[in-house]
Structure formats: C-alpha cells, structure tokens
Amino acid sequence: MAAIAIPHPPPAAPRRRLSSWQTWGVIMLMPYILVFLVFVLYPVTYGLWLARHPQSYRTLFEDPVFFRTVVNTIVFLLVAVNLKFLLALFLSGFFVHERRWIRWLSVIFIIPWAVPAIPTIFSIRFMLNPEWGIVNSLIFRLTGADGPNWLNDPTLALSMAMLVHIWKALPFWTLILMAGRLAIPREQYEAASVDGATAWQKFKYVTWPSIRTLYLTSTLLSMIWTLGDFNSVYLLTGGGPADLTHVLATLGIRYIRLDQVDQAMTTIVVALPFVLPLVYFMMKRLSVDE
C-alpha cells in the first residue's frame, strides 16, 4: 500500500472553503461596527475637531467656575472613590459570612444600585432641605438647634454629592469584591487557622494578596466612571450654590445648556490627559485573558 507521492505538493489554495464562515462573521459584526462608527467614532472625532481652537481653552481657563470645578473633580475622585472602596472592602468581608439573614440583607443592600438615580437622589435632596427636611427636623428634635443649610454651603453640598455617589455605587463594588473574596479557596483560611493566624493576619496574608489586583483595578475603573457621574452632583445640587459644586461632567453639560458646544467639548478634552492613560491601562488589563 505505497503512498502515491507527489514530489512537490502544490501550495495550499487560499481558504476558500472557510470563506462562508468569514463572510458571515463580517456580516454579523456589521451592526456593532456601524453603531461604533456612527455613534462613537464620528461624534468623538467631530467633537475633538470642535475643540481645536486655542481660544476655547483660554475662555475655559478664564471661566472662574473652571478652576473650582477641577478642584472639585479631583476631590470627588480621590475622596469619594477611595472612601467607597474602603467601605466596599470592609462590607464585602461582612457579607461573605454564611448566614441566612446576611443573604437577605445583601438582597436589600443592592437596592440603591437596582433603582434609578432620580427618585432616590431627589429623595435625599428633600431629606436635606434646611427648613422641612427630615434630617434637620431630627436634628432640631434631638438637640433643639437648627441643622446646617446642607446644600447651600459649597463644601457641605459637595460632600453630600459624594455621599449620594457612595450610596448609589457602593453595592455594586461590594458585590465585585465579594466575588473576589469568594474565589479564594477555603483551604487557605483553614490552613491559616491551623497555623494560628488572627483575623487581621488572615486578611493581611490570605485575603489581601488575593484580591489586591482586583481592588486596584476596580478602583481605577471606578475613577473613570465616577468622572462621568453626572447625576450625583446635578440632581442633588444642580452645580450650585453659585456654580461652586460643579464637576467636569456637569460643567460640560452646563455649557451645552448655554448652547456652547465647543466649550463643552473643550472641557472634556482638558480631562483627556488624565482619562486616556487610565483607559489604556484598563484595556491592557482586560485583554490579557483573551
């Protein structure tokens, strides 16, 4: 049964027989490609083109609101995001306890994230009303003194906006860190217990090394998203009092409302040197496991 040897086999034909699979692949990719081109690439390119005038930047930097906005944004990112993650780290440790009632509590705990932003933020806004809000009513009833004018003081108002942000986003990140904690093999804790580790030592030597990467990645991702958190500030303070609680997201939209789209785009472009490295870093992280 000798093989029929062909001395020089012809080069393989181009992948004709796979072509229908590739063709269909391209066809099925088309809807998203269209969405991306029409609603991301074109708008972004056009937007960058709108922000090309140096004059826009001069105007922006001269806008007294702008400097305050940048400071607010940085404070918001550093304080709100880190506070949120410290809380999430702590609470994820609480919610991994195996109790039936803790499972129920975790179901309730997720509500802020599951419901839309407007109703709850408005609700908090009314709670903080200095005259008839429930917060100041309680303060008056307990101490006999008037509570502060929460949303009329820039510092207090921005703090409250951060609190709203944390209230809304905390459940999601707690859930993420919880999943990270649950992925740690139980044997590691059992081994640590046998070795006589205290609760703090278990956290330091078992939990933290395992979820550190997740924690840092999540923090960065949350910073990017928090930069786009329009609702927490706008729906609570509207940027006030006297435009002193704006962040970049609300400032951009404020310019749109004033019909200054170029100015709005310029505001965003100013943030890009900060955003793009983070986006690049996140994309590298996520494409590792592809």
Add this chain to the structure above:
Amino acid sequence: MREARLWLIAIPILLWTLLPIYHIFLFSISTKDSAFSGALWPAKPTLHNFGTVFRQEHFYLHDFWHQIWNSVWIACATGVLTLVVATTAAFAISRLKVKGGRVVMNAALFTYFIPAAFLAVPMYKAMGTYGLLNNRWSLVLAMVTLASPYAIWVLKQASDRLPWELDEAARIDGATPLQLFHLVYLPLMMPSLVAIGTYALLLAWNEYLYAFLLLSNNIPLAVGLGHFLASDDSPWELLMATALIYAVPPAAIYYAFRRYMVGGLTAGAVKT
C-alpha cells in the same frame, strides 16, 4: 459575641440603605401638609397622591401616561436592539473567529471605558447633525451605544466557555453559520441573553442625562420627573409618588432576573 458584632454592622447598613427609599415612600403616602412636618410616619396615610398621578391631575403630570409609554418603548427597543447587536458581534468574534474581531472587541472596550457624561457631549452634537434630536430613536440608539460594549464583552466571555467541539460537530453535521447561530448558539446562550437584555432595558429605563439632552418634548418619565424641579413650590408629594411608580418596575425586573444578573456581572469582574 460574634453574632452581636455582625448585627452591629448590619443595623447601620440597613438604615443607610433604606432611609432614602423609605423617605420616598413616606412622602408618597403623605398629604401635602404632613409631608413637610418632618414626621417619620404621616398622621393620615393616604393613597390619594397615586390617584392624582394616575388621573394626571396636575400641571406636571399632564403627560404622565404618555411619558410612561415613552419610557417603556425606549427601554424595550434598547433591550431588543442591544441583544441583536451584541449577540451577533459576540458570535462573530467568539465562534466564527472573524478576522478583525479583536480590533472590534478593543473598540467596544474603549467605548465601555469612556465616562458616560463625556460621550454625551459629542453624541448630542452628532445626533443634531443626524437630525435625530427630539426623536425617541436618538435615545434608543445612544443607549444601544452605551449598553452594547459591556453586552458584547459579557457575551463573548460566556460564549468562549461553550465547548468548541459543539461548533465542529455542527459543521460536520452540515450546519451553515446561520444554522449554527440559531439552532445551537442561541439556545445555549439563553441565560446570558436574559441577563444582557435585562441589563440594557434597565440602563435605558433609568437613564436621565442622555434622555434630557436628546429629548425635550416627547420625553420619557425620567425627564418628566426632572421637570418638577423647575419651580420651588413643586408638589413634592406628587413627585415622590411618581418617582416611586417609576422606580418599582426596574427594581422588580432586577430582582426577578437577579440570579442571571449577579452571575454575569461578577463573573467578568473577578477575571481581571
């Protein structure tokens, strides 16, 4: 002792989580007078506010049913369109291994990481150019743009976990790419599709910023709620009643599909 410590953490969590929610509820069952008294429970709880809302008996509520309809329409259209766009893309990238799939995946991830409020500005301008401003489709398309990157990413992860041999078996059995898609792929992806459909639907229903930028008449309920802030003497009790009506459907849907949602969301996260 340990149990007591757990409760000590649990009670503040419970108060912190529920207080703003309870406050909505409290307002919505209060009369106008008792709403502003600062009481923790109204003297005479009433469902009157809901009646007013349903009968559209206030200036701010003239379009209530129309706005609800718009919200439903926009949410459903977004859910369906996102499913179509994301499922086909994930299938092409993950199962057909289409050339350039990686580039498209990266483009999607890039979109996913742009802060939403930042994309809103150029999107607003572009929708103007397309002549879509004030058209419900503009919001639907914007929401599909925002929802599909994450949808594609989650669906790709899920479909990467399907055994590759199934596709090969189907190919040998004589399936065309389309037959593979609807006879094998879609049935196996059902749980993820439910999660993604729900995700897009909720995203669209809950959206405020894009809605109020892109639509100024023919608005969904979210923007309608925002209009209450136009004056200082707005009927807060009616606003809270409407807000409650607005908040319940997404919460209900979320809890109904929670087991799909939580799994899908966290599965992707832990991998990073």
Add this chain to the structure above:
Amino acid sequence: MATVAFREVHKSFGATKVLHGISLDIAEGEFVVLVGPSGCGKSTLLRMLAGLEDIGGGQIAIDGRVVNDVDSKDRDIAMVFQSYALYPHMTVRDNMGFSLKLRKEKQNLIDQRVANAAKILNLEPYLARYPRELSGGQRQRVAMGRAIVRDPKVFLFDEPLSNLDAKLRVAMRAEIKALHQRLKTTTVYVTHDQIEAMTMADRIAVMRDGRIEQLGEPLELYDRPANLFVAQFIGSPAMNVFDGTIRNGSVEALGSRWPTAVRGAEGQQVKYGVRPEHLEPAASGIAAQIIVVEPMGAETELVVKIADATLTVMTRGRSSAGPGERIFLAPQASHAHLFDAATGLRIQPP
C-alpha cells in the same frame, strides 16, 4: 464506504511545522488507527481530513476526490469527539437526527434512521432524554449514533474513549470494533493509547513529531518494529532496550552475552531489545537480581537488575521468587530485536 488518501500532507502552526509530508492510503472498509504521543500531529491530521483544519500543503482525497477545498459538510464524513460534543439542549433523538434535519430529509426517514441506530446501540430507552441525564458510556454511544445515522463514507474518531473510566473503555472498545465489523465503514481512529490501537486496528500508523514512523498490521508492528521508537511505544509493559556490541555472532551487553539472529559487523554498536515476556526465568542463563515482584494473577511481573540496568520480566503464572533473590534469564535469538545505535533503525535478520 470509501478510500481515503493523504498525499504529502503538510501543516504548520506559525513557525512550528507539525506535519512533515504525511502520505497514507486507506482502503475501503479499513479500520486505521493513528497512534502516537501527544503533539505528534495525529489529531491535526484527522481534523484536516474532517475539514476542521486548513490543509497546509499536499492533498487529501476521499473516494478519489480531492477534498482540500470542500467544506466539512460536503465531505460526507461523521466524527466522534473526545468530549462527545452532544448538543446539550437537544434530546438524544434530536442529537442523532440533527444532521439529517439540516439536510432537510423527510421526518419519517429521520425517525427510521434514528430508530435503527438506536437499536444497534441499545439506546432505544433513552431517545427522549437529554445528554446531561446520561452516563458517560451512554453519551459516547449517542455520539456514535449521531455518526451512524448519517451513513457517511468515513467515520472519524478523535480519542473517543479518553473520558471514560478503565472498565468502560474496554467495553466500548469491543463495541466500536463490533460496530465496524457490522457496518464495514472506512474508519480513521486517533488515540494515544497503544492498547486501543492494537486491539481495534486493521492497520496502525505510529506517528511521532509529524511523521509516520511505521505503518502496518498490529502484530507486524509488535513483532517487527521498524525502529526504536515503535519498539518502545507498542507493547505493555514496554520492551527492554540497552546498549551492546556485536561480538562473535552475539551481543555483548550488561556484562553478559545475549543471543541474536542478526549477522552484524564485528564490533558494531547496537541497541538490544527484548520484550518482557521473552525473558522468562530459566535454570541457567544470564544472572539477574530481583528488585520488585508484582503478581497480577495470570502472570507475574518482575523488575530485575542486571549490572546497572533495570529490566522488566514477565512470567506466566505465579512466581515464588522474592526480592533480592537471583534468577537466570534465557532469551532466545529469534525474539531479540537489534537496532542501529546511531539511527535507531531495525537491523533485519537474514
């Protein structure tokens, strides 16, 4: 039924060449097993025949028709996968009938073919079940049923028994062989398990590093391995092999003289190979020290030491010997295999 021909088939993954020009002709109704260690290219070759992998160079023909550019579905083949690859959302019946449904066959024809295949494979009680409700062996049979229903020109098996436990594997081995004897469909079967190859094949192709090392009937490979690799790959426990030198018509190795039928050049460096069952203890011969005794009931395996080499000895029946004892081995010249020390090729006796 059909012939299959591979002609100078090449394949590379990037810069790595995985197949270096494979040529192989398979006759109608033949059961050919491709066997070799993992990474030898056997699965790639099968997948190229199935149309799941592009053919890098050369040709593959089924029934005389070159199929390089033919889509899987038009090659008229059926394949059984290691993981079974059953569609989890379809019943056994739908799984088996899926290919016919895709070809838009009439429902009563599908039902009839499925019923027929189910009868052959004893799957009749399970037709309405889903794959997750079946045991491993049953799933394996469904996968075979899916192949049978199509009545293809060629059956392809890709390590179909690897996911089964040892006992079931033996049973399924016999089932597949019986099935082939009944249907007489040309079959290409890939495995890394030489016992499967030996027990099932009409002919075996032993592969290594993208080349066929030897092609032949099972016992031919066992009795006359073409080179050292085949000699040590086929047979369990493996052949004993050690270095030696030809002196006066026998081989000097491990401080003893070993008989051979080969007439080699005086002083030639060789590898001397002898299978464990051909090293039975005798009253006199080459002295060896027992290290381990492994009784298996019908036979006993002895691990022995001669000089500094460890050899395996297989004896029929029981052995009363214990560790540390000395025994004598008397190998026969007709059972000795000699290989060139440099090339590893078999030196054929006259």
